[in-house]
Amino acid sequence: MIEDLIITKTKKIILDKGNIYHGLRKTDNGFSQFGEIYFSFIKKNSIKAWRIHKKMTLNIIVPVGSIQFNFIDLRENSKTFKERFELLLSEEHYYRVTVPPKICFGFKGMGDGINMLTNIANIPHDDNESETKDLKEFNFIE
Amino acid sequence: MIEDLIITKTKKIILDKGNIYHGLRKTDNGFSQFGEIYFSFIKKNSIKAWRIHKKMTLNIIVPVGSIQFNFIDLRENSKTFKERFELLLSEEHYYRVTVPPKICFGFKGMGDGINMLTNIANIPHDDNESETKDLKEFNFIE
Numbered sequence A, B: 001m002i003e004d005l006i007i008t009k010t011k012k013i014i015l016d017k018g019n020i021y022h023g024l025r026k027t028d029n030g031f032s033q034f035g036e037i038y039f040s041f042i043k044k045n046s047i048k049a050w051r052i053h054k055k056m057t058l059n060i061i062v063p064v065g066s067i068q069f070n071f072i073d074l075r076e077n078s079k080t081f082k083e084r085f086e087l088l089l090s091e092e093h094y095y096r097v098t099v100p101p102k103i104c105f106g107f108k109g110m111g112d113g114i115n116m117l118t119n120i121a122n123i124p125h126d127d128n129e130s131e132t133k134d135l136k137e138f139n140f141i142e
Helices: none
Strands: A006-009 A020-025 A036-041 A047-053 A058-064 A066-073 A084-090 A095-099 A103-109 A116-121 A130-132 B006-009 B020-025 B036-041 B047-053 B058-064 B066-073 B084-090 B095-099 B103-109 B116-121 B130-132
Touching: A020 A058, A020 A116, A036 B116, A058 A066, A058 A084, A084 A095, A116 B036, B020 B058, B020 B116, B058 B066, B058 B084, B084 B095
Parallel strands: none
Antiparallel strands: A006 A095, A020 B036, A036 A116, A036 B020, A047 A103, A047 A130, A058 A095, A058 A116, A066 A084, A066 A103, B006 B095, B036 B116, B047 B103, B047 B130, B058 B095, B058 B116, B066 B084, B066 B103
16 A cells, blocks of 8 residues: 555445445545546447656545556655555546655556546646656556 | 527647646736536436526636526626527537626537536635526526
8 A cells, every 4th residue: 555545435326316435525634626527438348548746735536437556665764665555446446645745657448438536626636736757657557 | 599608718738639628817807716627418408497596607618518408687787688699519510608796597419429518616605695496487498
């Protein structure tokens, strides 16, 4: 496991007309402030990797489909420096993952249908605060 | 149209591996503060109606599927008191709708697959600040 990466089981309310899935409340563990929310779709077997945010804390949820995540700790002062963590998020495995800055991450679409994550970020998107690394830089583990 | 109901065209970034859809930024028109985000699914031809929030301002987006909304202005001091507004939100018709308090609303699943809305609310869920009316109370217009 990676230090300060928080995994929170998140509630699903099952209803005849269509379910309600909790996302994030301002009183939840892992919430600091609201900057932006966006949706990222990932096709089956496609990989979006690698990205490192210098300032952004992410709160990632997968309400539709199934997505495999890889996290690598690049914080030199961390107890878990260079350690890795893999996590599958899906409707069945419905958790929110809070990702602090300077964790490198990538994700792969696993479901046959739509795979979609929501990121509730503590700051708005800013190209200057993130960097990308080539997919070949690290091994993506399923 | 209903006074203070704001409809904002929202950006989609088309990418080979899977698109990115904008949601809401803290600097966007219609954003006041963050209380909670949740996801509500609605099956085809099912209707969730009617609900009125006394305090909550909603920011609704439909990133997956297609959902028909009905809004009715129940604010006695509004210029558009008792007026109605219908709106279809979908991937093709990708807008965010900001709904002030005391607007009665309902919605119907239109797509054959998954229909899902996201609500970014300015306050966390609280049973005491919302009321429901029976579906029969008003006509639902497609």
